[in-house]
Amino acid sequence: MTLQPQLAEAVSPTRFLLPYLPPYDWSAQLHFLQYRAVAGVEEIADGGYQRTVTLNLNNDVQSAQNVQGWISLRPAAQANALILDISPSLVGVADTAIARARRLFDLDANPGLISTSLGALAQDRPGLRLPGCVDCFEQTVRAILGQLVSVKMAATLTQRLTHRWGETLAQPHGGLSRLFPTPQQIALLTVDDLRSIGVQAKRSASLIALAQAVAEGRLSLEPAEDTEAGMKTLRALPGIGAWTASYIAMRAWSAPDVFLTGDYLIKQRFPAMTPGQIVRYAQRWQPFRSYATLHLWHNAQWLP
Structure with a gap:
């Protein structure tokens, strides 16, 4: 593109x-x-x-x-x-x-x-873009922290993680003072460490296992050439289900054709459809279903 x-x-x-x-x-x-x-x-x-x-x-x-x-x-x-x-x-x-x-x-x-x-x-917002990331590991961690909590709570947990274990920026700039923790830093944490900032135990174990795999070179979180195969690899990791894998593909890899069928807001846009029907309906938006997801998030009045 x-x-x-x-x-x-x-x-x-x-x-x-x-x-x-x-x-x-x-x-x-x-x-x-x-x-x-x-x-x-x-x-x-x-x-x-x-x-x-x-x-x-x-x-x-x-x-x-x-x-x-x-x-x-x-x-x-x-x-x-x-x-x-x-x-x-x-x-x-x-x-x-x-x-x-x-x-x-x-x-x-x-x-x-x-x-x-x-x-x-x-047609109403042709300039919408797909928000990406500057670091795939960071975005993956943020996706896991965002499971089953509000967007605001996910940001709060990420802030606690960063301020507790991230390094201080050597030369602060404006309001910028902290660096997101590296895989090596999170790999050294324990479940109790993460529970102390409010992260649920299974999610804590998932984050530590992820960080250890990345730090040791057993797992790459860089954009996958084959998005479906990449998401399958993610789903094989502890604590990463279909929604999280799809969200990582959208945000961390900037994959253009991922549809978040199981997302709460997406399901609200199709109240009379089953998940299978939603998947079939969304096929009309290939190869840009990630952008379709984004537009549906922004358009509460849209009807199929």
């Missing part, structure tokens, strides 16, 4: 212009992230978004060669682009920072193709 002539235009060593194909619903994207923001890790202010990041020099989760810093994004005034600012500490990994920022804000999407595929479902 990448149709951009370039991924970024360098304005300076720490500032880049990231182009996208319009339309782009920045306010919706910002609201989605703000509702889930973790204080100290993320900050939404003055119409922009910024957060701390840990990037690896070798793109290897097992390597200790990590670089810490922050990224900041806001819309460009007179261009179909976002302005990306990075901390000086990230200049050596600017390409990685750019790639993570583009994934987080879904800048490689083609809204024309998506709207054509979704038809009437997308």
